[in-house]
Amino acid sequence: MSAKLEIRNLVKRFGGLVATNDLTFTVEPGESVGLIGPNGAGKTTVFSQIMGEHRQTAGTIALDGREISKLSTPARIRAGVSRTYQVPRPFADMSVAENIRVGLMPDSVWQMISVGPDPARELELALAVGFSEDQLDRLPSELSMGDLRKLEMARTLATAPRLMLLDEVFAGLTVGEIAMISDVIQKMRGEGMTFLIVSHDLKALEPLVDRVVAINQGTLIADGSYDAVMADGAVRASYLGTA
Amino acid sequence: MGLRWYHFALWIAFIGVMFALPEYVSKGTLRTLIFANFLAVFAISWDVLSGRTGYISFGHPFLIGIGAYTSAILTKRFDFPLEASIPIAVLVTMVGGLVVLLPALRIRGSYFALVTLAYMELMYQLVQVIRPDLTGGTRGMSGLPTLTRGAENGFYMSTCLMLAVALSTWLLMRTRLGTALSAIGMNEDAVSGSGLSVTRLKMVAFLFSAMLAGLGGAMYVHYLGSIAPRALFDINFVFTIIVAALIGGAGTTIGPIIGAFFLTFLLEYLRPWLPGAERYLIYGGVALVLYMIQPKGIFELVRQSLSKLRRAT
Numbered sequence: 001m002s003a004k005l006e007i008r009n010l011v012k013r014f015g016g017l018v019a020t021n022d023l024t025f026t027v028e029p030g031e032s033v034g035l036i037g038p039n040g041a042g043k044t045t046v047f048s049q050i051m052g053e054h055r056q057t058a059g060t061i062a063l064d065g066r067e068i069s070k071l072s073t074p075a076r077i078r079a080g081v082s083r084t085y086q087v088p089r090p091f092a093d094m095s096v097a098e099n100i101r102v103g104l105m106p107d108s109v110w111q112m113i114s115v116g117p118d119p120a121r122e123l124e125l126a127l128a129v130g131f132s133e134d135q136l137d138r139l140p141s142e143l144s145m146g147d148l149r150k151l152e153m154a155r156t157l158a159t160a161p162r163l164m165l166l167d168e169v170f171a172g173l174t175v176g177e178i179a180m181i182s183d184v185i186q187k188m189r190g191e192g193m194t195f196l197i198v199s200h201d202l203k204a205l206e207p208l209v210d211r212v213v214a215i216n217q218g219t220l221i222a223d224g225s226y227d228a229v230m231a232d233g234a235v236r237a238s239y240l241g242t243a
Numbered sequence: 244m245g246l247r248w249y250h251f252a253l254w255i256a257f258i259g260v261m262f263a264l265p266e267y268v269s270k271g272t273l274r275t276l277i278f279a280n281f282l283a284v285f286a287i288s289w290d291v292l293s294g295r296t297g298y299i300s301f302g303h304p305f306l307i308g309i310g311a312y313t314s315a316i317l318t319k320r321f322d323f324p325l326e327a328s329i330p331i332a333v334l335v336t337m338v339g340g341l342v343v344l345l346p347a348l349r350i351r352g353s354y355f356a357l358v359t360l361a362y363m364e365l366m367y368q369l370v371q372v373i374r375p376d377l378t379g380g381t382r383g384m385s386g387l388p389t390l391t392r393g394a395e396n397g398f399y400m401s402t403c404l405m406l407a408v409a410l411s412t413w414l415l416m417r418t419r420l421g422t423a424l425s426a427i428g429m430n431e432d433a434v435s436g437s438g439l440s441v442t443r444l445k446m447v448a449f450l451f452s453a454m455l456a457g458l459g460g461a462m463y464v465h466y467l468g469s470i471a472p473r474a475l476f477d478i479n480f481v482f483t484i485i486v487a488a489l490i491g492g493a494g495t496t497i498g499p500i501i502g503a504f505f506l507t508f509l510l511e512y513l514r515p516w517l518p519g520a521e522r523y524l525i526y527g528g529v530a531l532v533l534y535m536i537q538p539k540g541i542f543e544l545v546r547q548s549l550s551k552l553r554r555a556t
Binding site: 085091094112113 | 415418419420422423425426429430432433434435436437438439440443444447
């Protein structure tokens, strides 16, 4: 269930803007790493490059030693990496169960036609992220932001990832919802899932990560334990706005 | 796949009512029903691509035209029998349409709609200038072999076609493929982010849609026994197909059928009072009011009313 992510000398340029600047870091199998940085630091762009939604200008991205940066997004997902989005992207006219169903689908048209859905697995995934059984028929419009984040996690989990990228997973959540999502992440960590988590809520992030990577303007400025990175002068200057 | 006994009961009832109609209605009404059946086939075909995936095609007559012209040319100019010309026409529509329109599936939103519209206009111009000895040029072709004779036989033929198209589409769209296609219409990026190859799925939707359009086009031309480019590659024809699907309920199979019947009969019954183009004003008004009441169409309106009734009893 774990995977190793190696990012080497990653560069992404949008015209004159350097969004990722020679970035190198590794996430070990089963490790949970926080990716932090001020607004516009390029955290989501790193996620987009890992998933193949943006192609990097230079550098390599390897999953368990296999170079994945030439693969399409669906192929990367089949290789074992999946992400959630800062703004949840549910299928608006589909129930919670149907949303999860899309994540469970094989990338084969023939199997989509010949094999029916698996309600037991849909329920299992819904329960795994903290939904109750009676919420399966709910539409996304009837869900709270916390539930939408859970739905996003369930659909991501449905693709059977070994590495999960969570983007601003606590944004817009109440204290109770943060605790609920944290419990889900801790449970998955216990089962060996590898995580790379972007969050502005550092307090919520702290108990969930083994290590923190800090970036600013696409450049790595610190990599180490949570306390060490928080104490780092460059991080404080850029991220917290104090020297 | 969520199939229930009442689904089949409703289909059987629908089929029963359709086949009983010639006993009770006039020949004139049967002829109107034939057009409604063909419009339903075209609207279902449009809906598989546009209603589900959200890729709005303004050029469906382009696909219908490939099917219609291929079969017309094969039978008229090369003496092909209908049994051969129609399947060939369907294949040519699928392959020809794919070659031309596949690059367009990479563009999104209004650009896709514009490209498809351009293809329809292109086809209209091409059939007039390229080999008019084959296509019949601006005048089209007449005296084509027909599949049936008389209103009753035409009705049975078109009803069988519409039911076969509707039932096969309904069954296919109830599989996970249907769910995936609808998901593309709701959020294409999230489908890709769920590990599915969106381009392949769109291609499948397009091929199925083209197959139905080609089949409908080829059979329609051999019902009429003639083909005229201006009637086929006409913006009013495009709008009639789209409005039929939308007014009935896009993203469903039964919706386009309801819409096609509603529109055909609305236009037909308005004819004695408004013989000219003013009828389209009324039909535009009716469509507008319906959208304001229920943007998801008549099918959703009926479904909501039924569930309200069920809750009340």
